[in-house]
Amino acid sequence: MRPVTEREVRASFVNCTKGEAKRLAVPRNLSTWPWEDLDFLGWQDPAAPERAYLVAEVGDGLVGVALRRAAPHAGHVRRSMCSLCLTTHSRDGVSLMTAARSGRNGQQGNSVGAYFCSDLACSLYLRGKKQVGPGGRPHETLSLEEKIQRTAEYLAGFLGKVVA
Incomplete structure (x- = not known):
């Protein structure tokens, strides 16, 4: 992912008002994020x-x-798998996350949900930059590029449902 600014981040939100986007907590240290290793922020x-x-x-x-x-x-205590990066976590390492749909659908209370890594560090787990522990990443014969592409497709599918 390319480096982004706070202004770009705030302007990107599709499922909240401009006022809500203005008030949300954007990380202050955006310049220090490992952008070359991120598929999303x-x-x-x-x-x-x-x-x-x-x-x-x-x-x-x-x-x-x-x-x-x-x-x-x-x-x-059971293990759960992230639907984006397919990393398995124990305890609360995976959470059901819901997003209000954009536009009129969201205003009517419609939402989309999926199970994601609770810390949203999917890109780092995928690349081995952040470890979960034994059994956290299943052995796969796919290359890193193919795993990144699969995650991007899953993310695009989720975002497509939010903006549909």
Whole structure:
């Protein structure tokens, strides 16, 4: 992903108002993110753990979505798999995240959900830059480029449902 500015991030959101986009918590250290290793920019709101945000390059522009993270289940010990990068986490490492659909559908309360890595560090797990532990990444015969392409396709599918 190419480096982006706070202004570009705020302007990219498709499922919230301009006022909401202006008030959301954008990471302050955007210049230090590992852009060459990112397929999308994803972060949690430090003041509201149930909120997360995702910004991805789509065509020539950016598409940002505000996400709601489902509350983790007490005593949750099973393993879950992220639907983007296929990384398996135990406990609350994977969360159901929902995004209000853009436009009239979102205003009527319609949303789209998927299971994502709770920290939205899918790109780093995929490249082995961030480790989950034993059994976190299944062995695959795909090349890294093919895994990145698959993740990009899954992400495009999710974003397509949000903006449809």
